[in-house]
Each structure stands twice: as C-alpha cells, then as structure tokens.
Amino acid sequence: MTLPVPHLDDRTFLDLVTEARERIRQSCPGWTDLSAHDPGIALLEAFAYLTEVMIYRLNQLPEKAYVAFLNLLGVAQHAPSVAWADVRFTRTAGGSGPIRIPAGTRVAAARGADPRPVVFVTTEPALLPAGQVEVTVRMHHCEPVEAELLGLGTGQPGQVLRAARAPLARTAEPLDLLLGVEVPAGTVELGAAAREHEGRTFEIWRPVDSFAGVGPQAKVYRVDRCSGTVTFAPALDLRDPPEPHATAVGGATDGDAGP
CATH class of the missing domain: 1.10.287 (Helix Hairpins)
Structure with a gap:
C-alpha cells in the first residue's frame, strides 16, 4: 500500500x-x-x-x-516488464525432419481496429524435433539487442556506461541481460562464464544491487534498467592505516625548555 x-x-x-x-x-x-x-x-x-x-x-x-x-539514497526504480505469450508452431505438410526456430523469429498479432500489429519475438532458439507436429515457444513483445558495444574501459574506478536505447525491459527469461568484458583469449579463470563473439572472448560479469561488501577483485556491476546505465565499482583503499606517531611543534619534551 x-x-x-x-x-x-x-x-x-x-x-x-x-x-x-x-x-x-x-x-x-x-x-x-x-x-x-x-x-x-x-x-x-x-x-x-x-x-x-x-x-x-x-x-x-x-x-x-x-x-x-x-x-x-541509491534506490532504483523497477524496470518495465515486457508482455509475453506462449506461441504454438505447427508443422505444415511436406516434411518430418527437425526444424530450427532461430532467436529473433517474429510473429505478428492483430490489434483490433489499429492497423499496426503487435509483434512478438523469440529471444532464445527453439527446435521442432523430427516426427513431432508442433512445439510451444515463449515469445516476448520487445526488441532484442545482441552484442551492443557500451563503451571502452578507461581503467578508472566508478566508470559509467549507457546503453543506446533505454529502458532495458525485463523478460520471463532468467538471462535477459548479459554484460561481458573483453579479455585476452585463454585468460578466462576456471569456472568463470564467458562467451565468444566475432572471434573475441568476453568474460561475463555479475550484476549486484549494491557494492557494499564486494571485494576488490569481484567482477560485478550495477545496472539501472530504467535509464540504461551500467556502473562499475568505485575504488577501494585497502591499505593498512599508518602507525600513529607524535609530533611536537613549538613545545618542550624530556624537560628541555623550548626557545
């Protein structure tokens, strides 16, 4: 309420x-x-x-x-969620082999008296197996964006990058947003997620709600889906504090009188 x-x-x-x-x-x-x-x-x-x-x-x-x-206070607004529907693809006569349904396949639905149709798109590839007549695929009313270059890293902490189009809507898919940072081939740590794109390797970083409690080597970022901004962690000073020491200015120590 x-x-x-x-x-x-x-x-x-x-x-x-x-x-x-x-x-x-x-x-x-x-x-x-x-x-x-x-x-x-x-x-x-x-x-x-x-x-x-x-x-x-x-x-x-x-x-x-x-x-x-x-x-x-750092409170972000909830990103909009896209409409989705389960669409049934049915095999037509003339074949029984497997049929691949690639990601990005579009299906249009009528919008009543409005001449502009509602377009749904597949965000993941699907397969109609051989011998089956139909398959159900979940589709979303959105515009998928693949491999968009957000920017180039400067090596400075707290860097902020912005997507070309906002907002970054949520879908029913668990991995509807992936952010990868390019790394040299063969340097991905064991167990880390990575993807290849156009012959280059991108290590997948993890989104977090806050940088509090995050270690200096954590590969994380914050994303504001409403504005389309991605923020990397600020700098952390992890050095030990200096040892305390006393400094006498214009005074006297050990019984010696000052000027």
Whole structure:
C-alpha cells in the first residue's frame, strides 16, 4: 500500500471563485452584480482557472522531491516488464525432419481496429524435433539487442556506461541481460562464464544491487534498467592505516625548555 502524496494546496476552481466572491462582498459593497455575465466576474473566473493550473503544478513537487530523495539514497526504480505469450508452431505438410526456430523469429498479432500489429519475438532458439507436429515457444513483445558495444574501459574506478536505447525491459527469461568484458583469449579463470563473439572472448560479469561488501577483485556491476546505465565499482583503499606517531611543534619534551 502506497502512502498518499500530500497536497501543498488543495483549493479547486470553485473554492477560488467562492473565496473571491466573499472578498468582493466585504471589500466592495457597491459591486452588487456577481452573476456570471458580469465582466468583472468573467475576469475573476479566468484568473481562478489560471490559479488552479498553478496549484496543480505546485502539487507535483512532493512526488518529484520523493523521487529525488530516493535517487540520493541509491534506490532504483523497477524496470518495465515486457508482455509475453506462449506461441504454438505447427508443422505444415511436406516434411518430418527437425526444424530450427532461430532467436529473433517474429510473429505478428492483430490489434483490433489499429492497423499496426503487435509483434512478438523469440529471444532464445527453439527446435521442432523430427516426427513431432508442433512445439510451444515463449515469445516476448520487445526488441532484442545482441552484442551492443557500451563503451571502452578507461581503467578508472566508478566508470559509467549507457546503453543506446533505454529502458532495458525485463523478460520471463532468467538471462535477459548479459554484460561481458573483453579479455585476452585463454585468460578466462576456471569456472568463470564467458562467451565468444566475432572471434573475441568476453568474460561475463555479475550484476549486484549494491557494492557494499564486494571485494576488490569481484567482477560485478550495477545496472539501472530504467535509464540504461551500467556502473562499475568505485575504488577501494585497502591499505593498512599508518602507525600513529607524535609530533611536537613549538613545545618542550624530556624537560628541555623550548626557545
């Protein structure tokens, strides 16, 4: 349950007009015609309308301030989730061998009176085995992006990179987002995940919600799916603190008098 957002000013158009009419009766007793066709009342209602618009914009401040405070605390918004559907592919007459359904296969669905169809796409390859008539494949209403180059590493801590298109929506697939850092061939640590792309090796890094408690050698990153930004860990000073020592300035020690 969300907390109600308070209004800084809850007056409406009718409240403003009623308040102004009451003030007219008190301050201008000679103004007796307060009907809607009076020119003065027409101007009053016009200004009341403009004031109501200003009050509406003023009341948006608490929500904006709330979001700004959450950003300062490092709280990220939930990324949008894409629609998905299980689509059944049926074999047509004229063959019984296996049929591969590659990732990126698109299926369009009608959208009622709207001429633009709803397009669903496969995010993982599928296979219709030999001898089977049909296979069910999960498809998503999204635009898959494969092997996008986010940027080049500078070696500096806390580097921030941004995807070309945001938001990075969530799908029903467990691995809907992978981030790899290029490493020399043959240097991937034993047990580490890696992928090959165009003859280059990319070691898969792990997303985390926070860098707290992360060691200096951890290969992790934070991702804000709403803005499409990827942040790497900041620098950590793991050196031992210096030994405490005393320094005498303008004083005297061991009974020797200073100047």
